[in-house]
Amino acid sequence: MANGFTRERAWTLLNEWTASQSLVKHALGVEACTRSYGVREAARLSLEGAEAAELIELYAIAGLLHDFDYDRHPSLTEHPFVGVAFLREQGWPEVILHAILAHADYSGTPRESHLDKALFACDELSGFLTACALVKPSKSIHDVEVAGVKKKMKDKAFARAVKREDITGGAELLGLTVEEHVGNCLKAMQERAEELGLAGNSESVERG
Numbered sequence: 001m002a003n004g005f006t007r008e009r010a011w012t013l014l015n016e017w018t019a020s021q022s023l024v025k026h027a028l029g030v031e032a033c034t035r036s037y038g039v040r041e042a043a044r045l046s047l048e049g050a051e052a053a054e055l056i057e058l059y060a061i062a063g064l065l066h067d068f069d070y071d072r073h074p075s076l077t078e079h080p081f082v083g084v085a086f087l088r089e090q091g092w093p094e095v096i097l098h099a100i101l102a103h104a105d106y107s108g109t110p111r112e113s114h115l116d117k118a119l120f121a122c123d124e125l126s127g128f129l130t131a132c133a134l135v136k137p138s139k140s141i142h143d144v145e146v147a148g149v150k151k152k153m154k155d156k157a158f159a160r161a162v163k164r165e166d167i168t169g170g171a172e173l174l175g176l177t178v179e180e181h182v183g184n185c186l187k188a189m190q191e192r193a194e195e196l197g198l199a200g201n202s203e204s205v206e207r208g
């Protein structure tokens with residue numbers, strides 16, 4: 001991004017604040033999904049070149065940073081408010097800050113922009129898709145299918161911490177069916193399976 005608030009800088013910041021590697025993986029998973037909605041939005045707006053790249057980067061950064069303060073400040077009174085205050089002081093774009101605030105139900109910040117909606121819609125779903133991959137014998141997200149995800153959504157005992165209504169509500173906010181939303185995020189995460197640690201572990205399967 002022209003003003004120096006880049007994905008690279010967000011990545012550095014995330015790692016400075018986050019010791020938990022599973023939280024870093026969560027950030028990367030959500031980033032993969034929000035970024036894919038940035039690509040869609042750029043196409044819908046007929047943006048090209050640098051303009052498209054800039055919009056897509058906003059979506060990626062929002063995904064990457066939405067929980068960056070959570071390791072240090074997990075309480076409902078601090079997350080994501082402490083992080084957003086820090087980002088505001090540094091001068092990160094307001095659209096990103098708004099989306100980060102709006103991802104938390106209790107923040108009182110309404111989901112207005114497409115980015116606000118996309119971030120909310122991707123947050124729980126990306127965790128759910130990770131859980132779906134990890135129960136596969138291969139532990140590979142490449143073996144996860146939309147129909148299987150929908151089935152698992154009905155299984156209340158599976159990944160019970162993931163709020164199903166946030167996934168369905170998120171799809172609705174984006175004007176998509178649950179199948180479409182799951183399909184979009186699944187594809188986005190499959191494309192970055194290696195980085196997310198979800199490419200499968202054939203070695204350990206072979207070793208039994």
Ligand SMILES: [Fe+2]
Pocket residue numbers: 066067070079080103104
């Ligand atoms: Fe959060």
Ligand SMILES: [Fe+2]
Pocket residue numbers: 026030066067123
């Ligand atoms: Fe999150």
